[in-house]
Amino acid sequence: MLKLLHCGDFHLDSPFSSLDVKRSEERRRGLCRVFARVMELASECECDAVLIAGDLFDCSYICPDTVAAMKDAFAGYGKPVIVAPGNHDPYTDGSIWASRRAVFPENLHVFRSEELSSFDFPELALTVWGYAFTSDRLDRSPLSGAGSLSRPGRTGVLCAHADIVSPLSKYAPVTPRELADSRLSYAALGHVHNPPEPAVYGATVAAYCGFPEGRGFDEQGYGSVSVVTIDEGRVTDIRRIRVGEHRYLTARADITGAVNDAGAAAAAARSAADIADPASTSLRLAVCGDVAVEYTPDTARIAASLGDCGFYSLEVEDDTLPLLGDTSLADDMTVRGELYRTLLPKMREGSAEERRIAADALRIGLRALDGRSILDDGGSN
Structure with a gap:
């Protein structure tokens, strides 16, 4: 043998x-x-x-x-x-x-x-x-x-x-x-x-x-x-x-309903708390779920709020989608509503990548139409 x-x-x-x-x-x-x-x-x-x-x-x-x-x-x-x-x-x-x-x-x-x-x-x-x-x-x-x-x-x-x-x-x-x-x-x-x-x-x-x-x-x-x-x-x-002593890990945190970074960070912290051996783990955490159309998660701020969780390294990605049941935008007869209705099919039925791009386009477009900077978008990497 x-x-x-x-x-x-x-x-x-x-x-x-x-x-x-x-x-x-x-x-x-x-x-x-x-x-x-x-x-x-x-x-x-x-x-x-x-x-x-x-x-x-x-x-x-x-x-x-x-x-x-x-x-x-x-x-x-x-x-x-x-x-x-x-x-x-x-x-x-x-x-x-x-x-x-x-x-x-x-x-x-x-x-x-x-x-x-x-x-x-x-x-x-x-x-x-x-x-x-x-x-x-x-x-x-x-x-x-x-x-x-x-x-x-x-x-x-x-x-x-x-x-x-x-x-x-x-x-x-x-x-x-x-x-x-x-x-x-x-x-x-x-x-x-x-x-x-x-x-x-x-x-x-x-x-x-x-x-x-x-x-x-x-x-x-x-x-x-x-x-x-x-x-x-x-x-x-x-x-x-x-034999490995260090690991890389991806996880998801559902922040459905979040309207600000505080709520998103709280949901993310609950998900991160379930992960064992944080000191030997490099974590990539994707926040996901449906959030208010006007809200874009600030991934850097959410990651900073999780600093006490003890991970070797931590990065947060935005994988959320705008809440598609927003009737105010669906019925809006301005350019804002037209932008929403144009992108809605992709956000509902597209591939994962198409949904992400359409969601980013909607958020950036609404920022521009509202006169807000599009450079402070904390969305997807």
């Missing part, structure tokens, strides 16, 4: 450029802590090897303390660590992988070429196949024409940064047919940060590792890695284990 830890897409030394200098550094160091925790987890779970399916680093510039921490983590684990460089950390002459200054421990094995190759571990009866990105793109599948990669007396797995979702991808478009033809036990994939469920292609189970630590609102919740058990050449278990 083999037990493998499958991870990737750490994007160490991400700049977090939307944060201030202090918090950017906090998050950068946080990513390093998560990586160190993953390597400790591999030891705790008695994994036979670690598969890192690309994008361990975010770019070619890597801080010296990150390199030192990575080397210590690899050496501390002691067992085989296999890396398939991805489009963010390709194997090039100037990369960390080829640097003479970075003397890696002997248990680290890094693929160096776009051509499919393998590392063999006789003591584990394990063969790990893979390849490296050597630039920020790889517009062909390294598995094309490879056929069966199964070997007698060996458990075969693939460790790869690949896109099996889009056949026209510029990021190693490996196909389900190629995975099935490989006859490998497991394909440990990286690149898709919010992955689908594991899939079976022929005898091959293929899965993406997902993100270990979220870096933005497109990566929500606490990150995780996979511990994969393979017995007699068959995947018998894939266990997801949380």
Whole structure:
């Protein structure tokens, strides 16, 4: 029986450029802590090897303390660590992988070429196949024409940064047919940060590792890695284990009926109070519902009023709609009423984006018609 830890897409030394200098550094160091925790987890779970399916680093510039921490983590684990460089950390002459200054421990094995190759571990009866990105793109599948990669007396797995979702991808478009033809036990994939469920292609189970630590609102919740058990050449278990220490989260607060920011803030505070672990949460809160036509939520003011809720960071978005039952505007024979009646179908029946744009247009138009500034609109971002 083999037990493998499958991870990737750490994007160490991400700049977090939307944060201030202090918090950017906090998050950068946080990513390093998560990586160190993953390597400790591999030891705790008695994994036979670690598969890192690309994008361990975010770019070619890597801080010296990150390199030192990575080397210590690899050496501390002691067992085989296999890396398939991805489009963010390709194997090039100037990369960390080829640097003479970075003397890696002997248990680290890094693929160096776009051509499919393998590392063999006789003591584990394990063969790990893979390849490296050597630039920020790889517009062909390294598995094309490879056929069966199964070997007698060996458990075969693939460790790869690949896109099996889009056949026209510029990021190693490996196909389900190629995975099935490989006859490998497991394909440990990286690149898709919010992955689908594991899939079976022929005898091959293929899965993406997902993100270990979220870096933005497109990566929500606490990150995780996979511990994969393979017995007699068959995947018998894939266990997801949380490793993330910070999360991004979106939530909605219904402020229907609000006529001012005080009422909106009170409703938003009630919604925010239901969210656990605020100190480790970056929250994007959308205020929604039907509000008075004349009222535009001031998102900055509402966010400031929630400062005592203890979130690591908080932003508020306006997703409200004008109260469509406003008969005073529906019956208004002036330009104000005509504007309302013109936009009403879009606000009622349009897509979410069309409703938002129509609502903003109505609010801004009414401001202009009333002689008020349209620049103090606190509405949608």
